[in-house]
Amino acid sequence: MSTPxxxxxxxxxxILSSLSPGTLxxxxxxxxxxxVLGVLGVxxxxxxxxxxxxxxxGPDPAEILPMAGTVSIPAPAPPPPAEPEPVALVVDVVGAVxxxxxHELPASSRVADAIxxxxxxxxEADRIRLNLAEPLADGSRVWxxxxxxxxxxxxxxxxxxxxxxxxxxxxxxxxxxxDINAADAASLESLPGIGPSLAEAIVEHRRRNGPFGSVDxxxxxxxxxxxxxxxxxxxxxxxxx
Numbered sequence: 555m556s557t558p559x560x561x562x563x564x565x566x567x568x569i570l571s572s573l574s575p576g577t578l579x580x581x582x583x584x585x586x587x588x589x590v591l592g593v594l595g596v597x598x599x600x601x602x603x604x605x606x607x608x609x610x611x612g613p614d615p616a617e618i619l620p621m622a623g624t625v626s627i628p629a630p631a632p633p634p635p636a637e638p639e640p641v642a643l644v645v646d647v648v649g650a651v652x653x654x655x656x657h658e659l660p661a662s663s664r665v666a667d668a669i670x671x672x673x674x675x676x677x678e679a680d681r682i683r684l685n686l687a688e689p690l691a692d693g694s695r696v697w698x699x700x701x702x703x704x705x706x707x708x709x710x711x712x713x714x715x716x717x718x719x720x721x722x723x724x725x726x727x728x729x730x731x732x733d734i735n736a737a738d739a740a741s742l743e744s745l746p747g748i749g750p751s752l753a754e755a756i757v758e759h760r761r762r763n764g765p766f767g768s769v770d771x772x773x774x775x776x777x778x779x780x781x782x783x784x785x786x787x788x789x790x791x792x793x794x795x
Contacts, residue, residue: 645690647672649698650679650781664689668696676700678779700779705749731791734772735765746785752777766792 643661645668648654652673659667666686675681678700690696732745734756742753752775759775760766769790772778778786 643690643692643694645693646695647698648695648785649703650676650700650779651698652676659690662689665696669698676781678781700781702777702779703747703782704751704777705747731789733793734769734790735760735792745789747782748786768792 642658643663644656644658645663646656647668651669652675654672657668657671659671664686665684665688668690669675669684669686675698680699680701680703683699684696732741734742739750739753739757742748742756743750748756755775755777756772763774766772769787769792770783772786772790773780773783
């Protein structure tokens with residue numbers, strides 16, 4: 555293998571031979587052992603620097619992340635059971651309607667639906683006093699007032715037994731007619747649609763004009779219209795007439 559020549563034509567030693575420990579020792583004027591120890595020292599310093607500057611080893615991901623089988627996932631609580639809506643509701647429509655009585659309606663019905671089921675208003679109905687958009691409840695009563703009526707018919711307690719007298723001495727529907735000429739105001743309040751004010755009005759009319767000649771003359775009392783008179787008629791009487 556030929557060796558390269560410099561510009562003066564002299565041959566230069568190969569590069570590898572110039573890097574050998576012996577050559578370096580000759581050039582540096584030291585022993586070969588000193589050169590070897592120096593190389594080893596440089597290598598050791600480089601390794602030590604790498605070791606000191608290397609990134610710290612992180613924990614094993616398997617030690618940080620829990621196993622899938624050990625993680626408990628809470629199940630959502632079931633929603634409370636919804637209360638079933640009634641398929642229909644029953645209401646009692648009374649007063650100034652064409653067909654007063656008990657009517658069955660859909661569960662989402664309102665007062666306007668109850669009036670329609672009862673055939674609509676009569677000519678005497680004071681419809682402006684009603685909230686036709688009000689929702690209905692099962693077992694409720696809708697009273698349609700006539701013009702001039704100040705209160706609706708009183709609710710009579712329902713009791714069992716044959717005495718015809720309920721709790722508190724309230725006369726029941728079958729306890730006999732009320733003599734409108736002899737009854738006092740408290741007794742007159744047992745008539746359908748007669749409250750304290752109308753009962754006092756009947757007594758005052760009787761005091762000013764004398765006894766009633768018939769039940770039909772109740773129409774002369776302020777606050778009693780044709781519809782209310784029809785409600786009162788089956789329960790009222792005039793003794794000796």
